[in-house]
Amino acid sequence: MSPPTSVLLPTTRWTDACDEVAAQLGPDDELLVICDAETDPVATRTSLPDGVDVVVAGEPDGCSGKANAIATGMRTARHERVVWTDDDFSRPSDWLSTLHADYEQHGPVTEVPFFVGRDALSTLLEPLYALGGTLGVYANRKAWGGAVVFERSDLNEAAFLAELRRTVSDDGLLSEHLDVTPVRRTRLVPVGGSLRESVERHVRFTQIVYRHEPRDTAALLALGSILTVLGVAFPLPMFLFATLLTFAVYRAFGVRRWTFLLGYPVMLLQVPLFAYGIARRTFVWGGRRYRWSAKFDVRVVE
Structure with missing residues (x-):
């Protein structure tokens, strides 16, 4: 039997994910649905399932809304074992019990996302996000x-929370504080919906990599530049290379989507897309505009 667990789910509205997780709680588990303000739709919900509480995190100051929500949830949670999750993907009825079984075998464990585009740009970028x-x-x-x-x-919680309230990416920072074992179990996460949403998400993703892994970013840009030159000079063999590589990654993670065919055009576009993401001075996430000047220098500018 798994120990009592606190599940943290940041969201401003009640979604299917809330119902899915609530249905899997054990008698001593808790689901903390963490929102920004008392005026958020989920905060005014009058009926909650057993074991579910709504926590109001308040406005972020010096960090992202997501980081603020997770930090508040960690301080509010009652249990030693903690699960983080999001409101934007579907999970099976044994999702929570499977995570517990994984922990007993491996220690800290994470599943992996596959971002599924809902507009032209996010669909085009699927191979890039599959690789990264x-x-x-x-x-x-x-x-x-x-x-x-x-x-x-499993981590120095006090040090982690102190840094979490000074940055943007909750899981980017967690990866620096926690030794985690990824399992090859993929969750499809719909993203985008409009060109603007996809652009802002791409900028955020790029800056997370840049702020947390600056050396890796430089290496990726160098490799991407080489592949772009080869792609222009030798289009047919590089088309086959990019397509087969993307197809292999899709298959390895159990994803069957036609978008693996976009591996070649994404290969040609990756360097300017990466450069744009790094060059942008601000980005929008969850209705707020952020200026992320350094890993621990974040301002909400709108």
Whole structure:
């Protein structure tokens, strides 16, 4: 039997994910649905399932709204074992029990995301995110905040929370404080919906990599530049290379989507897309505009 667990789910509205997680709680578990303000739709919900509480985190100061929500949730949570999750993907009825079983076998564990586009730009970028956001999480043993389980004693919680309230990326920072084992179990996460949403998300993703892994970013830009030159000079063999590589990654993580065919055009576009993401001075996330000048220098400018 798994120990009592606190599940943290930041969201401003009640979604299917809230119902899915609430239905899987054990008798001593708790689900903390963490919102920004008392005026958020989820904060005014009059009926909550057993074991579910709504926590109001307040406005972020010097960090992102997501980081503020997670930090508030960690301080409010009652249990030693903690699960982080998000409100934007579906999970099966044994999701929570499977995470517990993974923890008993491996210690801290994370699942991996696959970002599914809902507009032209986010669809085009699927191969890029498959390589960076799916394969990258798995191969580099990074945590994904959508599905990660750990215990407080697995990290220096006080140091982690102090830094969390000074940065943007909750899971980017967690990866620096926690030794986590990724399991090859993929969750499809719909993203985008409009060109602006996709651009802002891309900028945020790029800056997370840049702020937390500056050397890796430089290496990726160098490699991307080489691949771009080769792609222009030798289009047919590089088309085959990019397509087969993307197809192999999709298959390795159990994803069957036609977008693996976009591997070649994304390869040609990755350097300017990366450069744009780094060059942008601000980005929008969750209705707020952030200026992220350094890993621990964050301002909400709108």
